[in-house]
Amino acid sequence: MTDPQLVLTERVQQALGAAFGAEYTDADPLIRPSQFADYQANVAMSLSKRLRRAPREVAQEIADRLADFPGTVEVSGPGFLNITLSDDWITAQANETLADPRAGVAQTGSPQIVVIDYSAPNAAKEMHVGHLRTTIVGDALARVHEHIGNRVIRQNHLGDWGTPFGMLIEHLLDIGEKAAVAQLEAGEGNAYYQAARAKFDSDPEFNRRARSRVVTLQAEEPETMRLWHIFMNATVRYFNKVYTQLGVTLTDDDIAGESMYNPVLAQVCDELQERGIAVISDGALCVFPPGFTGREGQPLPFMIRKSDGGYGYATTDMATIRYRVQDLKADRLLYVIGATQAQHMSMLFASARIAGWLPDHVHAEHVQIGSVLGSDGKMFKTRSGESVKLLELLDEAEVRAAEVIRDSDYGDEERREIAHAVGMGAVKYADLSVSHDSEYVFDFDRMLALTGNTGPYLQYAQARIRSIFRKGGVDPAQATGPIVIGHPAERALALRLLGFGAAVAEMAENSAPHKLASYLFDTASAFTTFFENCPVLKSDVDPAVRASRLALCALTLRVLDTGLGLLGVPVPDRM
Numbered sequence: 318m319t320d321p322q323l324v325l326t327e328r329v330q331q332a333l334g335a336a337f338g339a340e341y342t343d344a345d346p347l348i349r350p351s352q353f354a355d356y357q358a359n360v361a362m363s364l365s366k367r368l369r370r371a372p373r374e375v376a377q378e379i380a381d382r383l384a385d386f387p388g389t390v391e392v393s394g395p396g397f398l399n400i401t402l403s404d405d406w407i408t409a410q411a412n413e414t415l416a417d418p419r420a421g422v423a424q425t426g427s428p429q430i431v432v433i434d435y436s437a438p439n440a441a442k443e444m445h446v447g448h449l450r451t452t453i454v455g456d457a458l459a460r461v462h463e464h465i466g467n468r469v470i471r472q473n474h475l476g477d478w479g480t481p482f483g484m485l486i487e488h489l490l491d492i493g494e495k496a497a498v499a500q501l502e503a504g505e506g507n508a509y510y511q512a513a514r515a516k517f518d519s520d521p522e523f524n525r526r527a528r529s530r531v532v533t534l535q536a537e538e539p540e541t542m543r544l545w546h547i548f549m550n551a552t553v554r555y556f557n558k559v560y561t562q563l564g565v566t567l568t569d570d571d572i573a574g575e576s577m578y579n580p581v582l583a584q585v586c587d588e589l590q591e592r593g594i595a596v597i598s599d600g601a602l603c604v605f606p607p608g609f610t611g612r613e614g615q616p617l618p619f620m621i622r623k624s625d626g627g628y629g630y631a632t633t634d635m636a637t638i639r640y641r642v643q644d645l646k647a648d649r650l651l652y653v654i655g656a657t658q659a660q661h662m663s664m665l666f667a668s669a670r671i672a673g674w675l676p677d678h679v680h681a682e683h684v685q686i687g688s689v690l691g692s693d694g695k696m697f698k699t700r701s702g703e704s705v706k707l708l709e710l711l712d713e714a715e716v717r718a719a720e721v722i723r724d725s726d727y728g729d730e731e732r733r734e735i736a737h738a739v740g741m742g743a744v745k746y747a748d749l750s751v752s753h754d755s756e757y758v759f760d761f762d763r764m765l766a767l768t769g770n771t772g773p774y775l776q777y778a779q780a781r782i783r784s785i786f787r788k789g790g791v792d793p794a795q796a797t798g799p800i801v802i803g804h805p806a807e808r809a810l811a812l813r814l815l816g817f818g819a820a821v822a823e824m825a826e827n828s829a830p831h832k833l834a835s836y837l838f839d840t841a842s843a844f845t846t847f848f849e850n851c852p853v854l855k856s857d858v859d860p861a862v863r864a865s866r867l868a869l870c871a872l873t874l875r876v877l878d879t880g881l882g883l884l885g886v887p888v889p890d891r892m
């Protein structure tokens with residue numbers, strides 16, 4: 318463990334135990350970065366009441382127990398502990414991290430099976446920016462869990478089943494397979510849906526055909542299934558275009574859509590009914606999980622079979638849990654889904670717990686995704702009010718990215734590649750750098766800015782380090798130091814770099830990509846200060862200092878590359 322804040326937490330907890338008794342070793346030492354020292358611990362103030370002693374006295378007791386600490390500990394003010402690490406300690410840890418190919422990121426000794434439900438666009442409708450965000454956040458979580466040694470099973474729970482498919486299939490017959498496929502592959506799912514819907518509402522004959530098609534679909538009759546496959550394959554080809562352009566790790570093997578559960582829905586309902594977990598209420602089959610009540614205090618139903626006998630979203634989702642726990646053997650379930658579905662998700666988890674399908678040792682979590690808004694603060698739409706075509710949006714990001722990098726001397730091919738990396742990096746990082754459950758406004762200018770906490774800023778930071786190595790004719794892998802600390806900016810950068818492992822662990826533990834993002838941003842900022850103050854390649858730099866600074870550059874590069882890789886943000890060689 319190298320993260321200074323974690324090391325300090327452990328040391329102060331030991332001191333608390335030694336000073337006040339074992340029951341104090343799990344108190345939070347409240348350690349924060351400080352402007353007066355490296356860190357400040359505020360635990361003495363919070364413990365003084367419980368101990369009935371003056372905070373300064375408590376602080377002094379703790380400080381006395383930290384005598385062999387690699388640095389200095391001072392009591393200040395009403396009872397703060399100001400903690401400064403010794404340069405020797407930082408240097409030793411930095412060199413250890415430099416020698417570690419994983420740059421301080423631990424690999425778990427007890428791998429878990431983590432099942433991650435993400436992306437999950439609906440085939441009957443256009444994939445929208447909300448799906449873009451669940452895709453990007455879910456993919457980052459998948460990458461980070463794999464990196465720390467967990468086994469990840471991706472589940473793309475496509476909306477590929479249900480009553481709308483009756484009219485979608487009949488429309489396919491009307492316009493012909495070829496035309497339908499072309500339209501769907503081009504991402505015109507919305508127009509396709511609307512045309513089918515219009516006929517469904519106005520043409521009784523079409524309406525009748527669509528309804529009877531639903532019946533043959535539910536029965537998985539072969540010809541209907543053939544048509545359904547044509548529709549779905551074309552739609553999935555469009556989704557795959559979006560995934561490829563974004564550089565998302567989802568493949569066709571990860572598809573586990575609603576249709577997959579069709580054969581078990583009746584059984585799900587029967588079992589829950591037989592065991593008395595679900596009961597008939599107004600003709601519908603419902604679970605009433607405790608703690609969920611409506612406005613008048615009446616128990617809220619989690620409806621797993623409608624009164625007309627139809628199954629819905631709740632039915633399939635009960636089946637997803639059972640499958641993921643019993644068949645996939647999940648230790649942890651992540652559902653990366655819009656925050657607007659919070660109530661559905663908590664009723665689902667509660668119902669599954671009652672049914673025994675979600676045992677206590679399995680951790681289930683709704684990773685709530687906040688809405689993406691337009692500049693008017695409403696749901697993101699085009700000017701004409703239609704939903705935005707994702708491929709067009711991604712293309713626009715690349716065109717605008719090309720503007721950002723305009724004044725360099727790249728050839729067309731290289732410029733296109735860089736614009737692609739920068740455009741996708743900007744869009745993805747915008748989704749990842751804010752807490753996943755908060756809303757944010759989609760704004761190209763802001764996400765493409767070369768300053769501030771943006772994808773392009775971080776991409777530029779790593780590209781600049783690469784160019785230092787190119788200019789110096791040094792391979793980063795050969796920059797083995799040793800790191801020595803002279804200038805305060807070197808010290809500050811080294812201290813930052815020691816925190817990488819903890820930042821990655823925190824992202825995985827709390828499903829919080831924005832924590833890693835802000836760590837990377839702080840690291841890039843520390844690097845900028847270092848680079849402005851500490852010449853690396855200038856001829857008058859002492860060879861040992863040069864070697865140390867190149868090593869700091871190399872470690873920064875590794876941390877930024879690995880970190881951006883875990884977020885799924887591409888790292889262009891040049892920018």
Ligand code: ARG
Nearest residue numbers: 434437438439474475476654
């Ligand atoms: N298709 C759904 C939507 O677009 C999301 C499905 C999420 N996954 C799940 N297991 N419910 O809103």
